[in-house]
Amino acid sequence: MAGFDYDLFVIGAGSGGVRASRIAASHGAKVAVAEEFRVGGTCVIRGCVPKKLLVYASHFAHSLHDAPTYGWTIEGQSFDWAKLRDFVASDVDRLERAYTSTLDSNKVEHFHERATVAGPNTVRLASGREISAKVILIAVGAWPVLPDFAGVEHCITSNEVFNLPELPKRVVIQGAGYIALEFAGVFNALGSQVTVVNRSDKILRGYDHDLTDRLLPILQARGIEFGFNRPIRAVEKQADGSLLVHGGEGEPIVADVVLVATGRRPKTDGLGLENVGIALGRNGEVPVDAYNQSACPSIYAVGDVTDRVQLTPVAIREGHAFADTVFGAMPRTTAYDHIPSAVFTQPPIAAVGLTEAEARANYREIKVFKSDFRPMQNMFSDVAERGYYKLVVDGATDRVLGVHMLSPDAPEILQAAAIAVKAGLTKAQFDATVALHPSMAEELVLMR
Missing domain, CATH: 3.50.50.60 (FAD/NAD(P)-binding domain)
Structure with a gap:
């Protein structure tokens, strides 16, 4: 040494x-x-x-x-x-x-x-x-990252959320990325009144717009309220311990917990x-x-x-x-293409490869295949939530450039699809694969 x-x-x-x-x-x-x-x-x-x-x-x-x-x-x-x-x-x-x-x-x-x-x-x-x-x-x-606004010391981040002494009745979450929306889904399902406020009118930047455009109304139907173009300007602590959240136009929002999830x-x-x-x-x-x-x-x-x-x-x-x-005398680098990712919203989304917008910006001709379906397990629910899968394909080579999914268990299904995208498989090879029925995964090989 x-x-x-x-x-x-x-x-x-x-x-x-x-x-x-x-x-x-x-x-x-x-x-x-x-x-x-x-x-x-x-x-x-x-x-x-x-x-x-x-x-x-x-x-x-x-x-x-x-x-x-x-x-x-x-x-x-x-x-x-x-x-x-x-x-x-x-x-x-x-x-x-x-x-x-x-x-x-x-x-x-x-x-x-x-x-x-x-x-x-x-x-x-x-x-x-x-x-x-x-x-x-x-x-x-x-x-x-904690933004600079009056009363930010009354807020928590994802670091502290796991140690809350009790389940808050009212939660305000700033941010619309994966951390914000995952915790919004958790608190909403457990019975809290949840309001998500964000500085823009978009959620989950970087994911395919078809997925996020379908996810937003589902989250709203589940009871999560959204305040777009309404970043927090100040948080006041009230005499009873509650928090008064000021942001943009409209009346202040009363909360028991304010979670800031605006990036890391x-x-x-x-x-x-x-x-x-x-x-x-x-x-x-x-x-x-x-x-x-x-x-x-x-x-x-x-x-x-x-x-x-x-x-x-x-x-x-x-x-x-x-x-x-x-x-180890084995020089290696890490490849950053075709990295699968998921957001564990309720329902979750999962994706690998290029979005449709990215593909159109980088390829002369692309083809897009979509499947809009109601998952079988949702037949038991009084909420008619639909699943949505999307394949983005290079029109010249038939290679699958991206897979984007919104459905129950989408992250569990995507891992196998990510292998196919990483391997450069074509849409024809997807189509040649026999469907596993009945399953949501079979939609990946039935799109025409």
Whole structure:
């Protein structure tokens, strides 16, 4: 190690940092990782995993509503927020232990304190100890952005939502991205009155407009209110503890909880990167090359802190590729095309590849195939929600460029479709595949 304490020191024990640590150690490197909060990072501790558990729990509200049509009589229905909250917290504890065990089993030393960069090969722990490393990896993730308005201190972010002492009766959510709409669906299903306010009149930027145009009225029909072109200007705390939300035209909105979900920013403040000549990007990100190397040759970065694609599976891929490249003598990069994504709204949407608008901007001729259907499971509901699938196809080669889905279980179905898009399969090959009947997935091979 030429006098270094470690071959690799990782700052941040989230999904990307843990994967990089484990793989580097498997290649024979001596590795340490520092985490100032909890091992597991945003996704495991305060992000996609606990949020998905809340989504699953909220689905029971719809199932119970439809139960009589299925022939079930369920008496004495009630919901206990504290029980759900505590169960989710216990599962987060379980996952943290699993991630910590992964580090231990791979002989990765971990420090439960904040670490910053003190030099090209030096990190400084919050305790004051300085540690040297041949290579430093930044994997600190991102952090919720709070707008600047009066009373913002009365608001919460997605970080705090899992620890609410009780289920709020009235919730105002600012933002119309995936975090905002997923929590809107959860609170709405659990019985809260939900109002979503947004600075524009669009939801889920980046997704195909056909999907979002169909999703919005479904959410409204479920009881979620939307205030477009109405960003929050101020929040006042009232004598009874409630919050008065001022935004745009109209009367103020009374709420018990105001959740701000207006985006996430790389968590690089105070990290000390200026000590090694790394100039941060416009959003505070660490600029890196295709091999995750920064402007300082001994310092690399992966995951949300690079602000390339803020998705947990991407961070994991980047961490693995980094470790193989630097410590395994197997140079690898991460491909950012054909990344599937989903929004766990109710119902959810899922997509991979180009939207119709993107395809029209990049290809001379495209063909679009659509399926508008009522899912069989919705026949038991008194709400006539419809599913919608869409294939975007290159007119010259017949290659499927994008798959876009709005339906129950769309994310579970999309993964297989993403393999097909990644492999460059054609519409004819989709059509040649025998349908699996009766299922929603069969719509993917029946569009003509």
